[in-house]
Amino acid sequence: MRFCSLGSGSEGNALLIECGAGSTAVHLLIDCGFGMRELQRRLQRVGLEPRDLSAMLITHEHGDHVGGAPRLAAKFGIPLHMTCGTALATGIGRADGAMPSLIDPHRPFEVGGVRIEPVPVPHDAREPVQFVIDAGGRRLGVLTDLGRSTPHVLRAMSRLDALVLECNHDEGLLRDGNYPAMLKRRIAGDYGHLANAAAAHILGAIDQDRLRTVVAAHLSRSNNSPELARAALSAAWGCAPEDIVVADQDDGFGWIAV
Numbered sequence: 001m002r003f004c005s006l007g008s009g010s011e012g013n014a015l016l017i018e019c020g021a022g023s024t025a026v027h028l029l030i031d032c033g034f035g036m037r038e039l040q041r042r043l044q045r046v047g048l049e050p051r052d053l054s055a056m057l058i059t060h061e062h063g064d065h066v067g068g069a070p071r072l073a074a075k076f077g078i079p080l081h082m083t084c085g086t087a088l089a090t091g092i093g094r095a096d097g098a099m100p101s102l103i104d105p106h107r108p109f110e111v112g113g114v115r116i117e118p119v120p121v122p123h124d125a126r127e128p129v130q131f132v133i134d135a136g137g138r139r140l141g142v143l144t145d146l147g148r149s150t151p152h153v154l155r156a157m158s159r160l161d162a163l164v165l166e167c168n169h170d171e172g173l174l175r176d177g178n179y180p181a182m183l184k185r186r187i188a189g190d191y192g193h194l195a196n197a198a199a200a201h202i203l204g205a206i207d208q209d210r211l212r213t214v215v216a217a218h219l220s221r222s223n224n225s226p227e228l229a230r231a232a233l234s235a236a237w238g239c240a241p242e243d244i245v246v247a248d249q250d251d252g253f254g255w256i257a258v
Contacts, residue, residue, distance in 0.1 A: 001135040003162070005252030006042040007034065008144075008217045012249070013065050014039065015142060015164065016046065019114045019135035026054045026112035029078075030131060030142055032069040039068050046255065050076045055111045058082040058100075059145060060128035061089035073098035081109070083118070085127020105129045119156040121146035124191040132156055138258045139210075140164070144218045147192040149202045158207035162258045164247070165203060167216040167229035168193035174223040187223075196224065196232035204236040211237070213256055217247040 006014040012033035019026040027048065032039060040050060056078055058066050066082075070092050073080045080092065080100040087093070087100045103109055105127060108117045115134040120127075123145050130153075133140045141157045144166035157163065174184055174195070187193050194202070203214065214237055216229040230241040237244075247253050 001133070001138045001140065001258040002255045003140055003164075003258065004046050004255045005164075005215075005217070005247040006039070006046070007249055007252045008247035009219060009221065009249035010064055012038075012067070013144070013218065014042065014252075016043070016048070017133055017140065018255075019112070019133075026114050026135075027052050028111060028114065028116075028133065029053050029056045031059055031065040032056055032072055033064040033067050035068045036071050036075065039072060042252070050078065053078045055079045055081055057116065057131055058086055058090075059130055060123060060125035061086050062125060062145070065145070066090055066092075070098045079111075081111070081116075083127040083129055086125070086129075089126035103129075117156065119143070119153060121153060122148055122150065122191050124186065124189075132160070135258075140258050143202070144194075146194060147190040148194075148198065149205070154202065154205050157202070159210055160206075161210050162213035162215070162256065163203070163206075163211060164215040164217050165199050165233070166194040166218045167196050167199045167224060167232065168218050169195050169220045169223035170225070170228045171195045171197060173228075174220075177223055179222070193218070193220075196229055199229075200232040200236035203233055208237065213245065213258070214239075214243075215245040215247055215253065215256075219246065219249075221249065 015030040017028040117132040118129040141160040226246040230244040
C-alpha cells in the first residue's frame with residue numbers, strides 16, 4: 001500500500017491510496033474537494049486518471065471535501081461511499097447521476113478486497129467519519145476534521161503503520177488573528193478542528209508500536225505553519241521535526257509506502 005495527497009486544506013482535500021500493483025491495483029480517493037478539471041490535473045501529477053479510481057470515500061458534506069465528487073462519480077462511473085447523514089446533507093442522488101453507497105459508520109466494509117473501517121468523529125457535520133484503511137495487514141489511519149478526541153478515536157487510531165493527522169491551527173495564532181469571533185469559536189470548539197496541541201495529544205495517546213509515518217494535514221494558511229505543526233507532532237512522537245511530513249494545500253505530498 002502507498003498513499004499521497006493531491007492537496008490538503010480549506011481550499012480542497014483529496015487523499016489517494018493505492019493497494020496492490022498493476023491492473024489489479026485498487027485506488028481509493030478519500031474526499032474530492034476539487035473541481036473535476038483540477039482533480040484530473042492533480043491525478044495526472046501522480047500518474048493516474050479518474051478512470052483508475054476504484055471508489056471515492058467521502059468523510060462529510062463540507063465543500064472542501066465533497067465539492068467535486070458528484071460530477072466526477074457520474075462522468076466516470078466511480079462508486080461513492082458515504083454515511084446516510086452525509087448523503088442527505090449533500091443532496092447527492094439520482095439528479096446528479098451519482099447514487100451513493102451508504103455505509104454504516106460503525107461497520108467495516110470492503111472495496112476490491114481492501115478493508116475500510118469508518119471512524120465516527122465529532123465535527124460540525126451531519127454524520128461525519130474518518131477512515132482506517134487495512135490492506136494486507138498494513139494499516140493507514142486518516143484523521144482530519146474533528147474538534148476533539150474521543151476514546152473511540154484513540155482505539156481506532158492505535159496500532160497503525162501510518163497516520164494522516166489534522167494540525168489545523170496554532171491556538172495563539174487563531175486567538176490573535178483577524179478571523180471573526182464566531183469563526184474562531186467554531187474552529188476552536190469541540191466540533192471544529194484540531195489545534196496542534198490537540199493533535200499532539202492524540203498522537204501521544206495512541207499505541208505507536210507500529211507507527212512509521214506521520215503526516216500533518218489540513219493546516220490553515222492563516223493560523224498555522226509547517227514549523228509549528230512539525231514541532232508539536234515530533235515532540236509527541238519522539239522524532240526529529242523533519243521526520244514529520246506536511247501535506248500542502250497546493251502540492252499535497254508525493255507517494256509514501258506503508
